Amino acid sequence: MASLFSSGISLLLFGGAVFSLFGAEGPPGKSLHAGPEPERTPFEADRKAILSMAGDWRVAYRFEEIFSLKPGYSVHPPYKIAGFEKVVVLEDEGGHIALQHLLIDGKGAVTKHWRQDWDYQRRSFWEYVGKDRWKSVDLAPGEVEGSWIQTVWNVDDAPRYAGYGRWRHREGFSEWVSHPLWRPLPRRELSRRSDYDLQRSVMHQLVGGGGWILEEENDKVRRSETGEEVLARELGVISYRKGSGADFTAAESFLQKRSPFWKIVRTAWNRIFEQNREVGYKGKGDGKELAQDLFAAAERFSLGKETEERARGEILELIAKHCFFVARDGSETDSSGRAEH
Template identity: 35%
Template sequence: MKKQITLFSGALLLAFSLQGQGLKDQDRKAIKSMCGCYEVSFEYAETFSPIEGYEKKPGYRASALEWVELLEDGENRISLQHVLVVNDSTAIKHWRQDWEYESPASFAFVGDNTWDFHQTPSPNLRGTWTQKVYQVDDSPRYAGSATWIHADGKHYWENATPSPLPRREYTKRSDYNVMVRGNRHEITEYGWVHEQDNEKIIRESDQKDQLIAQEKGWNIYRKVDDAQCALARTWWQENHPFWDEVRAAWDTLYQREGQLNLAREVDGKPLYVHLSQLEEKDAKRKEIAALFSRFASEDRSGVGK
């Protein structure tokens, strides 16, 4: 009887393993299906505030053509780079999203241009994918973990995580300092949708977060012929060696546990301006890393912890 139980347990574990691999293959297919050329519409509107007399801010609406490049296609790591096409004449490096399977290493935005890098206990990671989102200069933005859901013909991933203010507001507003992003990525028959249920909050030390407004967001990616993104594809082919060096320099800086605080400006210029100047001179990793060390605050970054 003991032998029979052992054989049954082994068969059950094998069945679960095969089932898990099948789900993982579906996950990878869903993530990689976000690559290609898209017409994108961006729409945001505030929906609710608990503050009496709060005046809702105007909604935001924009559209763009965007190329999503498959940078890395590993078994446990998939990286996607977004490149915008502006006025059919200019390509601009946009955000990047990395997807890591059952990855213990992650980071969380805590406010004041500071991120906490940490390790998640392995029992909490089974079947999860961590999405790490990076800004145009490949500095951190936000990260969150969840499982992909494949049910009733739907394929989606959703998570809520703190982040800096969105680019559409961070130069215009000072009445809140953290956005808790409710992110839902769903694959559709026409492309994919990045649906958001966001909370705009005031976060201060030793005090409870204060919600000032909630917001609904719809970023709809409609697949079009790849030829429409030829400009972005060519730009990336010509410029990716420099950005490969930038990512490698960041990866070295990200190997930490503890906080990373980044200065908003050095010598009166934000990081992306410095990087643009380095890109023009085709700078290499050592020079890029030296620039990053000027932006990373030694006394608050957790270096050496």
């Protein structure tokens, strides 16, 4: 199945898919690939596909605006970058799987990157609603049945975006397709673009042939008081292939040292999510500042010298410094759940 990657990428970025503007209004789980729709597959086959994304990977990113949807708009140049990532299974509880991505540079330096969680038949998720805010939304019973919610988390373990869809399995590869979802600006454009506010995306994850790819269909949307304006359609491919060239053992050492701290961060966020129906950053730079504060705290943390309870309290204070929360009853709260006056 090695040809899956090369043929899929060329089709996506240079072939007929460019002109069809596929999928943005399609039903969840509908494949962009030819062939008859297969029968829904067992739960364990879905789990196998998700868990196979863990490993040591040579990663290539390519994003290209392929169609202007606004008169007078000029598409931007393609974005290309490559590197190495280790993806590890942080949690596996059957219907809940957490995969942590770690970046590795040529000198062996390791950086905590994004995390993807997969939850089977979960009834709610954190939806991006714009302006650095996320709201908990419920799914209808028909959307829940047989579906997996994928939640992508920022480097500070705050929400980034989430989508639901169903896995389909064919001979040699598996594919998951999300419903149309909202996302904040990608980091590669956050500091360079101010002409649009968010992306409306359909995500495709294909696993097979000893690797996997993430395909993105992104509409770049500007919101105003008069409505929404779509500037352009962008297609993106992130490919994960087996390969050498990085010290992946450095990632293992990093994880062994840092995972206790970041586990406490996740439990702190879970406490916030349980108590609130909306979360967000207070200001434009608070997401970056919170990540910097947590990364610095991770460097100082030692489980032998500091209790988990004290560390959790410090983490909640850092989160509250940069984030706001709206409780389930509609009142604004601090990170402990107390109402603010």
